[in-house]
Amino acid sequence: MKIATWNVNSLKVRLPQLLQWWADGPADVVCLQETKLEDANFPAAVLAEAGMQVAFSGQKTYNGVAIVSRHALHEVQAGIPDFPDEQKRLLAATSNGVRVICLYVPNGQSLDSDKYQYKLAWLTALRTWLADELKRHERLCMLGDFNIAPEDRDVHDPAAWVGQVLVSDAERAHFRGLLDMGFKDAFRLFEQPEKSFSWWDYRAAGFRRNLGLRIDHILLSPALAATCTACIIDKAPRKWERPSDHTPVVATLAA
């Protein structure tokens, strides 16, 4: 079973790329972020036609998350319980016996912004809720755009990023907190090339020059981590016409 995460930066724009990537067959479950679509406009019929089961939670213009799967999706839940939030950033569902959480962590904008405080509050609520979820679901995974580069090696130029969001101590402490709960960063279970990133700025020819960040992650519960045989960043879609600024991350789980 392959599970993946991909911030598509508008599903309306990226629908052809998603269909192409799905047809190429690299995943059984894909968590999508930044769909930027109200639920009424979600292309459910087109995706169903392509063989996808879908669950989605969206809003106009911003945010929006979805899960697409070859297998049926059960027990769909949107949002973090007890954390009222207008922004559609979290969706959970069970597929093939695996509990899948799709998330889009707030960006935070800058360290002195209210949006940064919202980001930290969101992460606190996430961790509080997850402590319970880990007890309820042994086979649990969390995939998404975390908007956190966990370590300096996940940043193309750490010195240039000092003092910015995505790399701050408080954000990284939240990420480590998830690892301390028992989650494993699937990508780091394996030897990886240096300067592996999942996002590159559209500006400055960022992709061509590999000026990127690794901010899209797959975290696995201990039981799932034990079954993980590979985790890769698939850079192919970032080279296609009109790409998202993020590219998919894919983990392989043995049956």
Add this chain to the structure above:
DNA sequence: ATGGCCTCGGTTCGAGGA
């Protein structure tokens, strides 16, 4: 060396992203 894009809503620019 510097700055360099893309998406959306809604008009032709501002906000937001990372």
